[in-house]
Amino acid sequence: DAKTTQPPSMDCAEGRAANLPCNHSTISGNEYVYWYRQIHSQGPQYIIHGLKNNETNEMASLIITEDRKSSTLILPHATLRDTAVYYCIVRVIQGGSEKLVFGKGMKLTVNP
Amino acid sequence: NAGVTQTPKFRVLKTGQSMTLLCAQDMNHEYMYWYRQDPGMGLRLIHYSVGEGTTAKGEVPDGYNVSRLKKQNFLLGLESAAPSQTSVYFCASSYAISGRYNEQFFGPGTRLTVL
Numbered sequence: 001d002a003k004t005t006q007p008p009s010m011d012c013a014e015g016r017a018a019n020l021p022c023n024h025s026t027i028s029g030n031e032y033v034y035w036y037r038q039i040h041s042q043g044p045q046y047i048i049h050g051l052k053n054n055e056t057n058e059m060a061s062l063i064i065t066e067d068r069k070s071s072t073l074i075l076p077h078a079t080l081r082d083t084a085v086y087y088c089i090v091r092v093i094q095g096g097s098e099k100l101v102f103g104k105g106m107k108l109t110v111n112p
Numbered sequence: 113n114a115g116v117t118q119t120p121k122f123r124v125l126k127t128g129q130s131m132t133l134l135c136a137q138d139m140n141h142e143y144m145y146w147y148r149q150d151p152g153m154g155l156r157l158i159h160y161s162v163g164e165g166t167t168a169k170g171e172v173p174d175g176y177n178v179s180r181l182k183k184q185n186f187l188l189g190l191e192s193a194a195p196s197q198t199s200v201y202f203c204a205s206s207y208a209i210s211g212r213y214n215e216q217f218f219g220p221g222t223r224l225t226v227l
Contacts, residue, residue, distance in 0.1 A: 041221065087154060101154075103154050
């Protein structure tokens with residue numbers, strides 16, 4: 001699996017867009033980018049995933065660069081409840097189980 | 113639906129004691145997973161199961177055993193607890209639909225301290 005690099009932390013003002021970067025320069029053509037987040041002491045929560053096209057759902061948008069070496073998770077209007085550790089994961093979608101590998105992630109703090 | 117539940121929420125053990133952590137899901141998921149999370153680190157996979165009666169080793173399986181006798185339950189056992197097993201344990205489950213990403217749904221965690 002390709003390695004991902006995220007900054008250790010980021011601050012964002014409430015109501016503003018939060019842009020969370022992730023580098024994955026060794027990503028392979030069949031590897032997807034996934035994002036999960038973990039709100040304090042809770043289990044991780046799936047946010048979004050993508051291969052090469054930009055993706056949007058009710059929680060966030062995922063922008064993947066054309067060369068796929070980096071991506072950005074966008075929370076369009078951050079709220080205090082978005083304060084969490086965000087994990088960027090790169091993985092092949094296998095026919096069997098998805099064994100996720102979580103790094104240290106990035107702590108997003110949304111300030112009032 | 114309750115989703116993924118874990119029992120107990122907290123436990124303190126003495127070195128050498130044994131215990132079983134229970135994970136239950138009511139979403140009819142095929143796959144189930146056990147992770148551990150140590151302070152300041154991401155989650156690491158201990159064991160997983162791709163269906164009733166099957167189990168497989170993950171990244172850090174030593175010192176743990178698992179069983180999946182029923183589809184909805186996944187048990188994690190510590191036969192002889194060690195202080196190095198002090199951690200927060202998360203269970204997760206997911207569908208097994210071929211050709212698509214099957215997101216994992218996580219339980220609330222079990223905080224285990226081994227003295």
